[in-house]
Amino acid sequence: MRLDWSLIRTILAHVEAETIKEFLEDADSISQWKEGQLLSERLESRQNPAQVVVLRHIKLLSSANYVENIEIKESADGFFSFAYEGEPSLTFEGYSLLESLRTDNFIGKLKKYAKEKGVPLTIENVIELAKIALPALIKMD
Template sequence: MRRDWDIMRSVLLEVEALDVKQTEEFVFFQPYSSGDPEADRARHALMLEEMGYLKGIKYQTLSEGRYLKSPELTMPGADLLDTIREKKMWEKIKEVSKERGVGIAFDTLKGLAGLAATALMT
């Protein structure tokens, strides 16, 4: 599976928008075999959880798939979302990444955001 930053951004925005009651009931579900777009969102949510940007109750079954229940942003997740929240800034980060020939990775995102912010101000 290819990492898709647009999906990860939308997952972070979705989790941030959940109220307390919605958070308690919300589940990302990744079936073992599915081409469903919701399965892709769940895979990306689980990646974000593995990197420490989301927290929640993670479990899997032998027959169905993997779950992330009651997802919440962590402090690093909130910081990441602050960097990529605004659509204009996010589009500029992707543009700068493409111009420089640098892939967007967790480690390079802050640097790309700095370059993008500078480009937007000039």
């Protein structure tokens, strides 16, 4: 699976708007997230591949402390499930990441900047690069 920054922004926005439960329950709205992902063929038979992509992204955001109160579990046979431990919410870091991702064409500009500097686009690097490069990125065309 590749990291999808548009999906990360969408997930964070749904958590902020308190609509993440509806987003996860609406299979039609998440079907678009399968596009362009490398998914094992065995996943096709067990679970909606788009749902797997979304839940893996939420798992990453949760383990990095950007969202809280959403628990994602993966069974031994690769089936993903989720449960709420309370009302899903963003952490302070989650709000910071969402605000960075909302900046016009931020990810496109950040990808260009990271490529020029030879830096991979991990979640942690996005936050750090945003702090360092945001003024320059906003001015770039």
